[in-house]
Amino acid sequence: MIKNKIIIPLLAVILGFITGAIVMIITGHDPIEAYTALLKGAGFFGNIKRFGDTLLNTTTLILTGLSVAFAFRTGLFNVGAAGQMLMGGFTAIYIGAAFKLPSYIHAPLAVVGAVLVGAAWAFIPGLLKAKFRIHEVVSTIMMNYIAMWSVYYLVPTLIPGSFNTESRPINPTASLRVEWLTKLFKGSYINIGLVFAIVCIFLIWWILEKTTFGYELKSVGFNIHASRYAGMKVNRNMILSMMIAGALAGTAGATYYLGFADNIKIGVLPTQGMEGIAVALLGLNTPFGVGLTALLFGFMNAGRLFMQASTDVPNELVPIIIAIIIFFAATSLMLKSFVQRVERVYKKNVGDK
Amino acid sequence: MWKIIISIVPLAIAYTAPLLVIALGGMFSERSGIVNIGLEGLMGVGAFTAALVISKGTGTMGDSIVYIGLLAAALAGGIFSLLHAFASVTMKSDQVVSGTAINILSAAITVYLARSLTGSANIQIISGFIKRDVPVLSSVPIIGPLFFGNAYITTLIVFIIVMISWYMLYRRPFGLRLRACGENPQAADSLGINVLRMRYIGVALSGILAGLGGGIVITTYSGEFSPLIYSGLGFLALAALIFGKWNPWGVLGASLFFGFAKTVADMSKLFESLKGMPNILFNTFPYVVTLIALVVFSKNAAGPRAAGEPYDPGKR
Numbered sequence: 301m302i303k304n305k306i307i308i309p310l311l312a313v314i315l316g317f318i319t320g321a322i323v324m325i326i327t328g329h330d331p332i333e334a335y336t337a338l339l340k341g342a343g344f345f346g347n348i349k350r351f352g353d354t355l356l357n358t359t360t361l362i363l364t365g366l367s368v369a370f371a372f373r374t375g376l377f378n379v380g381a382a383g384q385m386l387m388g389g390f391t392a393i394y395i396g397a398a399f400k401l402p403s404y405i406h407a408p409l410a411v412v413g414a415v416l417v418g419a420a421w422a423f424i425p426g427l428l429k430a431k432f433r434i435h436e437v438v439s440t441i442m443m444n445y446i447a448m449w450s451v452y453y454l455v456p457t458l459i460p461g462s463f464n465t466e467s468r469p470i471n472p473t474a475s476l477r478v479e480w481l482t483k484l485f486k487g488s489y490i491n492i493g494l495v496f497a498i499v500c501i502f503l504i505w506w507i508l509e510k511t512t513f514g515y516e517l518k519s520v521g522f523n524i525h526a527s528r529y530a531g532m533k534v535n536r537n538m539i540l541s542m543m544i545a546g547a548l549a550g551t552a553g554a555t556y557y558l559g560f561a562d563n564i565k566i567g568v569l570p571t572q573g574m575e576g577i578a579v580a581l582l583g584l585n586t587p588f589g590v591g592l593t594a595l596l597f598g599f600m601n602a603g604r605l606f607m608q609a610s611t612d613v614p615n616e617l618v619p620i621i622i623a624i625i626i627f628f629a630a631t632s633l634m635l636k637s638f639v640q641r642v643e644r645v646y647k648k649n650v651g652d653k
Numbered sequence: 654m655w656k657i658i659i660s661i662v663p664l665a666i667a668y669t670a671p672l673l674v675i676a677l678g679g680m681f682s683e684r685s686g687i688v689n690i691g692l693e694g695l696m697g698v699g700a701f702t703a704a705l706v707i708s709k710g711t712g713t714m715g716d717s718i719v720y721i722g723l724l725a726a727a728l729a730g731g732i733f734s735l736l737h738a739f740a741s742v743t744m745k746s747d748q749v750v751s752g753t754a755i756n757i758l759s760a761a762i763t764v765y766l767a768r769s770l771t772g773s774a775n776i777q778i779i780s781g782f783i784k785r786d787v788p789v790l791s792s793v794p795i796i797g798p799l800f801f802g803n804a805y806i807t808t809l810i811v812f813i814i815v816m817i818s819w820y821m822l823y824r825r826p827f828g829l830r831l832r833a834c835g836e837n838p839q840a841a842d843s844l845g846i847n848v849l850r851m852r853y854i855g856v857a858l859s860g861i862l863a864g865l866g867g868g869i870v871i872t873t874y875s876g877e878f879s880p881l882i883y884s885g886l887g888f889l890a891l892a893a894l895i896f897g898k899w900n901p902w903g904v905l906g907a908s909l910f911f912g913f914a915k916t917v918a919d920m921s922k923l924f925e926s927l928k929g930m931p932n933i934l935f936n937t938f939p940y941v942v943t944l945i946a947l948v949v950f951s952k953n954a955a956g957p958r959a960a961g962e963p964y965d966p967g968k969r
Contacts, residue, residue, distance in 0.1 A: 327769040432947070438943075439944060441888055446940045449932075449936035452936060614769060617761075631751075632744075
């Protein structure tokens, strides 16, 4: 059973890359050349700066993936990681750009602000679910666009930049980039956010597997009625788990905007929010699975522009592959029956000998 | 004031038409019991197809190319939506996950193809629909000049689709069956309705209408396909569907309402009397009122009861 569980995401990934290759062949590109360039662009052939950028992309995806996975384990589908990440990121950029503080307090303050606002943004869908039984998928989608248009208004009003589509950059004291990491990775944008992300993996694992609180949250996810009958505070748990998911997405916003972007653009939702769903799904909603999947998607995102520049394959190949992987992982019924058929044939053959 | 109204209304109507038709698509899907958050992606597929067909066919086909573009957009949306149908109906996978996959896939594959075919991520079209007075209807006093004067023919097409949708959904056996599959598929099945087939039809209709919506965006106010086409129109349609309580006339009202809010937000910079109004109010308005409406409806569930659940014949 456990073996089966890991086989399906693996098969989905392999099928995703095969489909990507087919797409390239149809459109007249060379898949081997493109995949080599993708790996090269992500720093797998010894370019330490590019590998740093892979880890940078991984950082954000770990956090949005954890956000979705954690909510999922507690029976909630958080489609709103994008909005929570954006609002968290906006808060971080606002604190970073509007205040002048020494760095030992500035960056931590910006991160804490992002975490709190991310949690607050997820509190609303949590409350709506607990009080009014409004499905969190709908409410988090609405919250995503409320976030997008709020930032659209707040950025030019509060922290206008030199272009009217983006904010002004943060003061260097709020940056999450630290000298030793930048030096170690030869000028990559990798930042201390990676440490946050890894800490969060262990923290979420610990909450889910080792605490009574986590047990209750999972129990609500399995069977809400039984949990209520057992005396658990179902509504409170629902709101809390939504807020933790929001806090994780808010942290993702802090690491992305303070560690990499340095300013915030208006009119777009960060793509990492939706990719977080893919990361969680493929990582089987476990913290360590999320870490591994985020690394896979992180490397593809880091290498895509290099691939486009060196082989003419449009960089949208990467989200195509990601979408195909989700699609195969989602239709796991199909893969399961395939695996079972292979197993049966294999057993038969072994039996004959 | 009249001057503002007369300049805003035609723009708002132009914006409402695709929004409405996409939301109607979502209605067919959800009424059959399949949640479709992939509307945004299906709209994009339609927009891409329309832009491609029209830009390649201009010159050889004359004026009719615009209509061919719209048909192609609807067809492409319908075909693409079968992926969602296959995953969520046949494979019983999570409908939100599958919808997300559709969104990511279509945003990626259309831009990928645009880059492969034209070298850039944009496809411009030269010929689109031209605004003109709709015959007969534009001569109705007050409403005529506001809604049908200086309008696109697509507005009329969409209005006809609303009427057909209502007729099909509430006056034909097909509609009764479709709605039954979204409310209580087990009961529908016991009466001999092929639930899986009805759900396939529901999803395919959503793809056709969302694709058509994308085509309308291209042939009316946008005029070009670019990655910017994915800016949330499909999700706004989802809000209009919910705010319109999953029925055609409600969806019509909600789409108009949201179309106006969006247009006022965009135009507020141009008018003195609206300048003080922060655009955040109008831009977030559709989503906020949808959430409020959900709270108000929450006592008596408004949506199709079985929407979001895969059909399991053995379940009671």
